[in-house]
Amino acid sequence: MALPSFMKHIRVLEAAGLIVSMKVGRVRTCTLRPDRLAAVERWFGEQRLLWEKRYDNLDNLLATMDGENNDE
Amino acid sequence: MTNNLLFDFIVDKKNNTMTIKREFAAKRKLVWDCYTKSELLDQWFAPKPLKTRTKHMDFREGGYWHYVMVTPDGEEYWGRTDYQTITPIDNYTALDGFSDESGVINSELPRSKWDVTFTDASEHSIVRTVVSFGSTEELEKVIEMGMQAGMTSTLERLDELLQTLTK
Numbered sequence A: 001m002a003l004p005s006f007m008k009h010i011r012v013l014e015a016a017g018l019i020v021s022m023k024v025g026r027v028r029t030c031t032l033r034p035d036r037l038a039a040v041e042r043w044f045g046e047q048r049l050l051w052e053k054r055y056d057n058l059d060n061l062l063a064t065m066d067g068e069n070n071d072e
Numbered sequence B: 001m002t003n004n005l006l007f008d009f010i011v012d013k014k015n016n017t018m019t020i021k022r023e024f025a026a027k028r029k030l031v032w033d034c035y036t037k038s039e040l041l042d043q044w045f046a047p048k049p050l051k052t053r054t055k056h057m058d059f060r061e062g063g064y065w066h067y068v069m070v071t072p073d074g075e076e077y078w079g080r081t082d083y084q085t086i087t088p089i090d091n092y093t094a095l096d097g098f099s100d101e102s103g104v105i106n107s108e109l110p111r112s113k114w115d116v117t118f119t120d121a122s123e124h125s126i127v128r129t130v131v132s133f134g135s136t137e138e139l140e141k142v143i144e145m146g147m148q149a150g151m152t153s154t155l156e157r158l159d160e161l162l163q164t165l166t167k
Helices: A003-015 A034-065 B028-036 B136-149 B151-166
Strands: A019-024 A027-032 B007-012 B017-024 B051-057 B064-070 B076-087 B091-098 B112-121 B124-132
Touching: A003 A019, A003 A027, A003 B136, A034 B007, A034 B017, A034 B028, A034 B136, B028 B112, B028 B124
Parallel strands: none
Antiparallel strands: A019 A027, B007 B017, B017 B124, B051 B064, B064 B076, B076 B091, B091 B112, B112 B124
16 A cells, blocks of 8 residues: 555544554554444444334334234 | 344445335335324334434424433433425435424534435335434544433443343
């Protein structure tokens, strides 16, 4: 990977708070922020759960509304 | 209730979107009604044990749904969905965000765009919801807020409960 595109990747990760980087002279050191990564993963997991639960409710509601679907 | 209904949950971190695709054992019109009539939305929108209550509903382009999700201990999470485009019974788009009790949108927090599409699947129907955030920064803000507001802990308790149930 060429340096400019590599730097672009770094900037995206940094903007997202997933890594921090520090430049000393010619050397840039990147550090992962596992807490942040975990928080993002967790949030999406919770969103998935929220939609699952929400749609379970909707299944139940639809079953009460549409008699012909009850016998499934 | 066990079911074999399709459920897809796809996260696209690059584009800051999540896509939720779900099959329902009902005709499209019925599912559309459940999404667009507040007396029906109130019966399913909040995940248990939370409850939904509508304060205002005007389902038309430029109109909005103002609602609250209430936890068993009375904690309230107000939200407001502003409808942008409506094509009955195929699709609607909206902006969803946090608000206060009087309906004022929390401008500190980014809103997500919802693109909801309803299609037939023989006797069933499929709803595909694409929730998108304007940028990674916006998504991060919402994640941070979610953790502060304690909504997370409510859902975590739910998660724990689910795990005990499936064991």
